[in-house]
Amino acid sequence: MVSEGITVLGSTGSIGENTLNVLARHPDRYHVVALSAHANVTRLAEQCRQHHARYAVISDVTKTGELQSALDRLACAAEVLGGNEALSAVVRMDETEVVMAAIVGAAGLEPTLHAVQSGKRLLLANKESMVIAGELFRKAAAEHAATIIPVDSEHNALFQVLPQNFDDGLESAGVERLILTASGGPFLHRDRESLRNITPAEACNHPNWDMGRKISVDSATLMNKGLEVIEARWLFNARPDQIDVIIHPQSIVHSMVAYRDGSVLAQLGMPDMRTPIAYALAWPERIEAGVKRLNLTDIHKLEFYQPDLDSFPGLALAFRVLETGGNAPVIFNAANEIAVEAFLQERIGFLQIPSVVSAALDACEAGRIDNLEEVLEYDRLARTATSRIIHMKKVSKN
Numbered sequence: 531m532v533s534e535g536i537t538v539l540g541s542t543g544s545i546g547e548n549t550l551n552v553l554a555r556h557p558d559r560y561h562v563v564a565l566s567a568h569a570n571v572t573r574l575a576e577q578c579r580q581h582h583a584r585y586a587v588i589s590d591v592t593k594t595g596e597l598q599s600a601l602d603r604l605a606c607a608a609e610v611l612g613g614n615e616a617l618s619a620v621v622r623m624d625e626t627e628v629v630m631a632a633i634v635g636a637a638g639l640e641p642t643l644h645a646v647q648s649g650k651r652l653l654l655a656n657k658e659s660m661v662i663a664g665e666l667f668r669k670a671a672a673e674h675a676a677t678i679i680p681v682d683s684e685h686n687a688l689f690q691v692l693p694q695n696f697d698d699g700l701e702s703a704g705v706e707r708l709i710l711t712a713s714g715g716p717f718l719h720r721d722r723e724s725l726r727n728i729t730p731a732e733a734c735n736h737p738n739w740d741m742g743r744k745i746s747v748d749s750a751t752l753m754n755k756g757l758e759v760i761e762a763r764w765l766f767n768a769r770p771d772q773i774d775v776i777i778h779p780q781s782i783v784h785s786m787v788a789y790r791d792g793s794v795l796a797q798l799g800m801p802d803m804r805t806p807i808a809y810a811l812a813w814p815e816r817i818e819a820g821v822k823r824l825n826l827t828d829i830h831k832l833e834f835y836q837p838d839l840d841s842f843p844g845l846a847l848a849f850r851v852l853e854t855g856g857n858a859p860v861i862f863n864a865a866n867e868i869a870v871e872a873f874l875q876e877r878i879g880f881l882q883i884p885s886v887v888s889a890a891l892d893a894c895e896a897g898r899i900d901n902l903e904e905v906l907e908y909d910r911l912a913r914t915a916t917s918r919i920i921h922m923k924k925v926s927k928n
């Protein structure tokens with residue numbers, strides 16, 4: 531078997547660590563070209579030594595010296611590269627055949643898009659990239675014959691149960707609806723009033739998944755499901771009215787596709803990201819992922835509920851954004867990133883996250899998106915507007 535060269539962007543995060551865990555089970559099948567972190571020098575150096583990475587990329591350029599020293603201490607020969615341009619450089623290298631995009635937030639956009647533009651196989655965890663630049667991704671994938679395989683467990687599930695070819699639209703492939711499942715997060719069945727004084731630690735304590743802090747908060751607000759609805763629109767060329775969300779607290783059914791003949795196909799599995807990661811890595815084959823096997827008689831029951839849009843208005847906001855189109859998804863995502871950061875720093879409350887995002891959507895001028903520069907500019911403007919909104923709310927609270 532010919533070994534494939536993999537670059538993992540965001541290797542020190544939750545998806546990055548899980549990816550390396552799967553790769554280590556298949557040393558004959560894959561080799562690591564480059565690993566990247568933003569600031570976590572110590573973990574990046576350890577990973578480079580353990581996985582024999584050729585390049586160690588630190589996007590915070592001020593930390594290259596520190597990274598070199600950490601690698602020297604471990605007698606690791608990985609070459610140090612620094613800055614955002616280095617992320618795109620390792621993605622474009624011929625040695626990189628497959629890119630795992632696992633940076634969190636819009637910071638992952640440029641290298642992720644460059645992976646598609648250089649015709650690489652893209653394993654997409656960084657959903658924010660697809661949310662803010664979905665149309666650019668679709669065009670680039672068609673133009674450069676790049677394959678995009680979703681890693682998000684819901685989209686990976688849909689990818690597994692959709693027909694192979696739906697290029698002419700879901701309808702012509704016999705698909706009626708995409709049904710995204712959502713665990714409901716740590717505050718399922720809680721009324722709005724009881725969410726007023728939620729702390730960052732409570733919001734990050736997800737009942738089923740062990741994830742990074744940003745996506746954990748997004749899961750608690752259901753903003754994550756909103757981002758996933760927009761992600762699904764672009765990944766699967768779906769109309770907004772073809773996408774449903776249902777709450778499924780056990781996180782065993784990862785999503786479903788409803789077909790015209792009344793069949794509903796679902797993908798089930800334990801809530802462990804190594805399954806979708808392994809599927810994305812080996813597609814169309816299947817490889818061992820180290821995951822505990824699902825035994826439905828241990829689980830006993832699988833429940834399904836309608837989402838509560840009153841306590842969790844972020845989901846309804848996402849559907850509104852999808853209908854609006856243009857730069858609205860960019861504003862939605864940027865405002866959410868700034869609001870989550872402010873919540874984690876205890877500058878705003880949990881319930882203020884969706885209201886800040888909604889206020890940012892109202893405050894920013896609508897526009898169309900034709901290229902990457904426009905995405906970056908609208909992202910910048912939305913971040914500035916959101917910071918101002920948060921600042922003003924803080925002033926009025928005091």
Ligand SMILES: NC(=O)c1ccc[n+]([C@@H]2O[C@H](COP(=O)([O-])OP(=O)(O)OC[C@H]3O[C@@H](n4cnc5c(N)ncnc54)[C@H](OP(=O)(O)O)[C@@H]3O)[C@@H](O)[C@H]2O)c1
Nearest residue numbers: 540542543544545567568569570633634637655656741742
């Ligand atoms: N975790 C999950 O189970 C899960 C499931 C589905 C989808 N996703 C998606 O996968 C992505 C990663 O999530 P995660 O939970 O793995 O996040 P995470 O644990 O917070 O890790 C984020 C990674 O991105 C790096 N990073 C952070 N800021 C950066 C910046 N400005 N520039 C470059 N790199 C930066 C981090 O480096 P440092 O460690 O140095 O900060 C780290 O390697 C997100 O888009 C998330 O929505 C995650």
